[in-house]
Amino acid sequence: MKSVQTEVLVIGGGATGAGVAWDVATRGFDTVLVERKDLGEGTTGRFHGLLHSGGRYAVKDKLAAEECIHENLVLRRVAANTIENTGGYFVTTPWDDPAFGDRFMEGCRDCGIPVEEIAPPDAFRAEPRINRDISRVFTVPDAAIDAWKLVWDCAKSTKEHNGKILTYHRVLDILRTGDVVRGASVRNELSGEEFDVHADVTINATGAWAGKVADMAGCPGVQVLAGKGIMIAMNHRLVNVVVNRCTMPADGDILVPIRTVSVIGTTDIRIKDPDEPDVTQAEVEQMLDDGEKLVPGFRRARALRVWAGVRPLFKDVRAPETSDTRDVSRSHALLDHEARDGVTGFLTITGGKLTTFRMMAEETVDKMCEQLGTRRECRTSIDPLPASRTGKFYWLGERLSKREATMHEDQLICECELIQRRNLERVMKQRSSTILDDIRRAVRLGMGPCQGGFCMYRATGILHDVERIDSWTANRSLRDFLQERWKGVQPILYGDQLRQARLDDWIFHGVLDVEHLPTDRLEDRAEREHP
Amino acid sequence: MIEDLIRGSLDHCVKCTICETHCPVSRATPLFPGPKYVGPQAERFRSGDVSPDDSLDYCSGCGICTQVCPQGVKVAEINSRARRTLKESRGIPLRDKIISRPTLSARLATPVAPVANWSLRNKLIRAAVEKTIGVHRRAPMPKFAGRTFQSWARKHDAPRLDRSVVYFHGCSTNFFEPDLGAKTVAVLEHNGFNVIAPRGQGCCGLPLQSNGLFDDATGYVERLVAKLAPYAREGYDIVATSTSCGLMLKREAYEILGMESDDLRVVSERMYDICEFLLDLQERGELETDLSPVPMKVPYHVPCQQRGHEMGKPAVDLFRLIPELQVVDTQRACCGIAGTYGLKKEKYDIAMEVGRHLFEDVTRMEPEVSVCDSETCRWQIEHGTRIRSVHPIELLHRSYEL
Numbered sequence: 001m002k003s004v005q006t007e008v009l010v011i012g013g014g015a016t017g018a019g020v021a022w023d024v025a026t027r028g029f030d031t032v033l034v035e036r037k038d039l040g041e042g043t044t045g046r047f048h049g050l051l052h053s054g055g056r057y058a059v060k061d062k063l064a065a066e067e068c069i070h071e072n073l074v075l076r077r078v079a080a081n082t083i084e085n086t087g088g089y090f091v092t093t094p095w096d097d098p099a100f101g102d103r104f105m106e107g108c109r110d111c112g113i114p115v116e117e118i119a120p121p122d123a124f125r126a127e128p129r130i131n132r133d134i135s136r137v138f139t140v141p142d143a144a145i146d147a148w149k150l151v152w153d154c155a156k157s158t159k160e161h162n163g164k165i166l167t168y169h170r171v172l173d174i175l176r177t178g179d180v181v182r183g184a185s186v187r188n189e190l191s192g193e194e195f196d197v198h199a200d201v202t203i204n205a206t207g208a209w210a211g212k213v214a215d216m217a218g219c220p221g222v223q224v225l226a227g228k229g230i231m232i233a234m235n236h237r238l239v240n241v242v243v244n245r246c247t248m249p250a251d252g253d254i255l256v257p258i259r260t261v262s263v264i265g266t267t268d269i270r271i272k273d274p275d276e277p278d279v280t281q282a283e284v285e286q287m288l289d290d291g292e293k294l295v296p297g298f299r300r301a302r303a304l305r306v307w308a309g310v311r312p313l314f315k316d317v318r319a320p321e322t323s324d325t326r327d328v329s330r331s332h333a334l335l336d337h338e339a340r341d342g343v344t345g346f347l348t349i350t351g352g353k354l355t356t357f358r359m360m361a362e363e364t365v366d367k368m369c370e371q372l373g374t375r376r377e378c379r380t381s382i383d384p385l386p387a388s389r390t391g392k393f394y395w396l397g398e399r400l401s402k403r404e405a406t407m408h409e410d411q412l413i414c415e416c417e418l419i420q421r422r423n424l425e426r427v428m429k430q431r432s433s434t435i436l437d438d439i440r441r442a443v444r445l446g447m448g449p450c451q452g453g454f455c456m457y458r459a460t461g462i463l464h465d466v467e468r469i470d471s472w473t474a475n476r477s478l479r480d481f482l483q484e485r486w487k488g489v490q491p492i493l494y495g496d497q498l499r500q501a502r503l504d505d506w507i508f509h510g511v512l513d514v515e516h517l518p519t520d521r522l523e524d525r526a527e528r529e530h531p
Numbered sequence: 532m533i534e535d536l537i538r539g540s541l542d543h544c545v546k547c548t549i550c551e552t553h554c555p556v557s558r559a560t561p562l563f564p565g566p567k568y569v570g571p572q573a574e575r576f577r578s579g580d581v582s583p584d585d586s587l588d589y590c591s592g593c594g595i596c597t598q599v600c601p602q603g604v605k606v607a608e609i610n611s612r613a614r615r616t617l618k619e620s621r622g623i624p625l626r627d628k629i630i631s632r633p634t635l636s637a638r639l640a641t642p643v644a645p646v647a648n649w650s651l652r653n654k655l656i657r658a659a660v661e662k663t664i665g666v667h668r669r670a671p672m673p674k675f676a677g678r679t680f681q682s683w684a685r686k687h688d689a690p691r692l693d694r695s696v697v698y699f700h701g702c703s704t705n706f707f708e709p710d711l712g713a714k715t716v717a718v719l720e721h722n723g724f725n726v727i728a729p730r731g732q733g734c735c736g737l738p739l740q741s742n743g744l745f746d747d748a749t750g751y752v753e754r755l756v757a758k759l760a761p762y763a764r765e766g767y768d769i770v771a772t773s774t775s776c777g778l779m780l781k782r783e784a785y786e787i788l789g790m791e792s793d794d795l796r797v798v799s800e801r802m803y804d805i806c807e808f809l810l811d812l813q814e815r816g817e818l819e820t821d822l823s824p825v826p827m828k829v830p831y832h833v834p835c836q837q838r839g840h841e842m843g844k845p846a847v848d849l850f851r852l853i854p855e856l857q858v859v860d861t862q863r864a865c866c867g868i869a870g871t872y873g874l875k876k877e878k879y880d881i882a883m884e885v886g887r888h889l890f891e892d893v894t895r896m897e898p899e900v901s902v903c904d905s906e907t908c909r910w911q912i913e914h915g916t917r918i919r920s921v922h923p924i925e926l927l928h929r930s931y932e933l
């Protein structure tokens with residue numbers, strides 16, 4: 001059996017895992033990251049899009065607030081390209097206690113978050129859609145952050161430092177000899193091949209799945225509760241700054257403008273299985289009602305899609321004296337399994353926020369170095385990620401202005417998200433994936449108003465050509481993609497999006513009959529039907 | 532809220548592409564990426580003060596996209612508003628500032644009309660103007676009449692009639708086509724209306740608006756409606772012979788400039804296109820029908836702006852009342868000029884290409900005149916066909932034998 005040897009094995013390709021791999025690799029360690037699906041397909045790709053200023057936690061959890069503002073400023077430096085500097089408002093709506101604003105101001109000042117109260121009419125001028133009954137407005141340095149760009153850029157830097165990124169590789173078991181963890185056995189989910197990855201240190205960064213992986217290592221009691229939250233993306237920017245309700249953190253109190261959409265969220269419901277977060281009608285209604293409070297007319301605006309993410313909420317059922325007590329109050333948890341379980345070569349990092357992913361990675365790798373008895377300086381707060389070396393923030397008009405420059409030479413494939421043919425082909429070659437959903441995350445293919453209605457049959461043809469796959473594989477990829485999109489649209493089918501869905505339905509069922517496209521070879525089908 | 536009325540309408544777009552198939556400009560040039568592209572699509576990439584796509588300026592603003600959209604997207608209005616942002620961020624060229632203020636140049640030129648007209652037809656001067664200012668050397672320019680409609684009206688011996696109507700004549704009638712004004716007055720008087728032509732009617736601001744100068748345009752509208760509003764409040768109807776200027780006061784000042792004023796509201800409620808007004812009379816049985824035969828076959832072009840009035844084709848209905856007059860509706864989308872669009876050096880050829888089919892249709896009929904409600908379209912059609920183009924009022928005037 002083939003096996004792979006490395007110094008550090010990172011399990012999990014969300015922000016945390018990608019951040020750890022980036023940190024490890026840039027400190028000069030040899031590293032391999034394994035992710036059972038595609039990068040950012042877990043909670044990271046299903047989050048709200050907010051780079052917290054810390055304002056949200058300024059009253060409730062000062063430590064979390066301080067971490068957020070610290071990281072907010074660092075990421076603006078090292079990951080500028082993934083960030084849109086929108087700024088944020090905290091607003092007092094008629095449903096909120098105006099006195100909370102004073103505690104909020106004080107909290108922000110204590111935590112070093114730049115905050116300023118502005119006159120509501122000034123806010124209305126800048127954001128004409130927000131509720132005119134808002135009585136107080138505070139500005140903070142909130143921003144929008146693109147998680148997919150972020151994880152892929154961490155991966156890029158990791159690769160530049162000779163690290164390996166293995167997507168579609170699932171950890172089946174942790175390899176342990178006595179009290180020492182020696183890596184993991186993994187399965188290539190696409191080919192079915194199984195092999196071992198041997199490592200000096202194994203870092204478990206599997207978010208809501210961290211308990212399961214810790215169990216595999218024989219470190220029981222790492223309980224990660226799954227807290228589901230839903231978000232609804234609205235068709236366009238109803239606001240251009242992040243709008244938060246000025247209250248104690250609650251449901252449906254943030255509207256984030258990110259790229260071409262604005263996203264309302266979120267809820268928090270304990271669920272059993274992090275792999276199956278469903279969206280209920282009640283949650284959808286609740287989000288729309290909450291949206292209405294921030295932007296009157298919200299229900300009449302077009303909802304594009306809805307999705308759910310799963311927060312990893314850490315609870316250690318082992319005696320707290322074994323872990324650093326400071327960590328208990330923190331929103332993230334770094335578990336030193338040597339101290340906790342007497343198992344060496346194994347660390348778990350879970351919980352936290354996307355905003356603090358880099359800091360979590362730094363702490364984890366510092367701890368790792370301590371255990372290995374070496375000292376190597378962390379580079380991630382100093383050296384920008386590859387795509388952010390220019391230090392320029394992302395801006396909304398970026399694709400439109402790029403398209404303007406090449407309009408006459410290049411075909412437009414996805415009209416809603418302005419994806420041109422050459423770029424799409426390049427990304428397909430880079431990713432060399434036959435899964436259209438992976439391409440979607442890479443370039444936001446099919447994520448606009450028509451939800452793939454007009455671009456997906458084009459993209460499928462291009463994929464067929466670029467990847468030199470057979471037509472059965474191409475058909476399957478298209479069908480899986482449409483199925484995935486349908487899941488996101490189905491719970492919000494009303495108004496404009498319903499009309500769109502009807503048109504898309506005519507295209508894919510009426511004209512192309514996708515339901516009956518052959519998705520495997522004739523021989524294979526015959527074999528299956530008459531074995 | 533205007534923001535939702537216009538920008539919010541992009542939510543209705545299902546990408547069906549019907550607007551693109553009707554757009555006369557994107558058919559004529561690859562420089563314009565089409566109404567769906569620059570409208571509901573690109574708008575999602577714009578945030579308030581930035582508009583990164585210069586190609587948007589190739590939209591002529593004819594408004595056909597909005598008219599044909601089956602989902603109710605205000606495509607043209609989205610584009611107009613975005614163009615304003617674009618122009619504000621890039622700076623407005625001197626040329627656009629000049630051609631969007633017809634009253635200003637006309638006031639200067641009228642007393643010296645022969646010289647002005649000679650200059651406008653002098654090839655060398657026009658070449659210099661193209662180079663320095665950017666107005667195309669062959670672009671159609673109306674002739675200054677040398678006297679104004681207002682000066683005619685002041686001397687006009689009006690009969691005493693018991694009904695009155697207010698005439699919003701606009702700049703072009705005043706400076707370029709005072710005859711049209713006189714004929715309009717004659718037709719209205721023949722139908723028993725005393726015509727009030729309030730003095731000092733300035734420009735309606737439309738050319739400023741279509742060149743992205745929204746603040747200046749708003750000022751013009753405010754001053755104009757302040758002149759007209761007192762009449763409207765007294766219950767007088769207002770008629771306009773200029774299709775696009777009438778539309779400006781009826782709708783565009785709200786929908787594109789985002790104005791909200793009481794003067795504007797009363798004026799817009801009373802504003803009628805002249806043919807719409809006369810057809811209403813006819814429907815109430817109040818129109819004089821002593822119409823004598825006009826044995827002609829003429830092509831009629833419906834200006835794009837007239838579609839924005841959403842009133843059908845009242846001129847065509849009126850023509851049916853004229854014995855022996857045969858009118859052929861050309862059914863062509865646009866003549867290309869779109870106000871000041873076709874005057875511009877970089878857009879002249881596009882405008883001519885847009886109008887090409889219309890010009891061919893008209894020329895093939897070899898008519899004595901062609902007919903069109905809007906003045907800039909008439910000048911463009913004359914330019915493209917070398918055949919005189921007249922307002923529908925002219926034919927009525929002829930048929931009434933006034």
Ligand SMILES: Cc1cc2nc3c(=O)[nH]c(=O)nc-3n(C[C@H](O)[C@H](O)[C@H](O)COP(=O)(O)OP(=O)(O)OC[C@H]3O[C@@H](n4cnc5c(N)ncnc54)[C@H](O)[C@@H]3O)c2cc1C
Nearest residue numbers: 012014015016036042043044047048050171207229354355
């Ligand atoms: C609704 C919601 C909204 C949020 N909004 C924000 C926000 O606006 N701002 C913010 O800062 N934070 C936000 N968060 C928090 C943030 O999204 C998470 O803290 C962060 O994404 C967690 O990243 P992660 O890498 O730890 O987990 P994940 O992204 O879930 O990554 C874990 C990865 O491990 C992989 N994995 C699991 N098991 C295995 C296995 N056996 N083998 C291989 N791989 C495995 C999974 O496939 C997954 O990709 C939000 C969270 C939720 C739920």
